[in-house]
């Protein structure tokens with residue numbers, strides 16, 4: 001389905017101006033576009049080849065990513081790696097990033113509990129995501145969950161009805177819509193978790209045709 005009509009003509013992903021990822025990362029490291037930089041340990045920028053055919057977009061770094069300074073290295077990342085492999089995708093050939101580049105959390109004693117980024121934070125951070133897309137020019141972007149989808153395509157495109165579809169908006173690489181792997185980690189009933197995981201792998205498998213040999 002072509003979803004361009006859902007955006008209206010004014011929808012554009014505003015973005016930073018840089019000619020390569022190193023330059024962009026350097027700019028992003030000084031980001032004060034929202035308040036999240038104040039409490040996070042560091043910026044967690046995307047990683048992977050500037051020539052990647054597939055770009056994976058998550059929500060925001062978690063506790064482990066905030067400390068490591070790399071995206072998807074915690075529990076959700078480990079599950080994502082397994083599912084990518086099952087789907088026939090090579091993570092090392094993808095570009096992996098997040099809609100929001102600083103960890104947002106609520107302190108609870110010694111723990112830091114993930115807190116969802118709000119619309120303003122997502123919009124401000126799309127400045128960096130838009131530039132990552134401009135520079136990498138992936139053949140396919142995989143939106144992992146509602147925050148990534150919102151950042152990429154705006155508020156009118158909803159995850160549930162579009163799940164598993166590859167959307168082809170005007171002036172934008174195609175977007176494969178799927179869930180965030182942390183959704184699978186929250187399912188308590190094991191049959192349901194297995195079923196949902198299989199659907200996630202099926203979704204990811206649709207991207208395999210975009211990763212040439």
Ligand code: URA
Nearest residue numbers: 058059060061071072
């Ligand atoms: N969840 C995300 O969305 N991104 C990460 O990098 C880690 C967990």
